[in-house]
Amino acid sequence: MATSPGCLFDHSKTLPILLSTPQPYGCQPSAIDQSFLQYPTADSVQVVWFTEFAGQNHQVYWGDGGSSSGSGVVSLPHQAIALTTRLSHTREDSQSHLVHPDFENLQGTVPRPIWRHQATVTNLTPGRRVPYRVSSTRGDGQSIQSDIFTLAPTPQPDHPLKSC
Secondary structure, three states: OOOOOOEEEHHHHHOOOOOOOOOOOOOOOOOOOOOOOOOOOOOOOEEEEEEEOEEEEEEEEOOOOOOOOHOOEEEEOOEEOOEEEEEOOOEEOOOOEEEOOOHHOOOEEHHHHHOOEEEEOOOOOOOOOOOEEEOOOEOOOOEOOOOOOOEOOOOOOOOOOOOO
């Protein structure tokens, strides 16, 4: 099994929907999930991601698509603070992939701490995709950032959602 010393979770069986780099339950998480977009409007969209730690400074950064001073590094000068809530009904049971002796013969369920972060990206231009990344800071002060993805507001009528 792919576990870390003193940790409770089998990395190889984690659903990728929770974390892009699965981290063990009960250990210091070091990654965040693949974010997703919801509720687009004509000039905004919400970005959502999950972590297995409460942390602090959960933010989304976005830019206009240009690079910083021609360096090739994507500039993300805008930021929005995320609203964070702990999911109240996430649990593990005997069918879960916990690999700790205390949970081998689990008869009930145990809470699984997962936090949902949601931030609204505003002042977007219809029909224009811009780069973004999400960032969360763990309790020990380490900042964890996602890869860079793109987002856009509500698609304009008669425009394809995806170009070939």
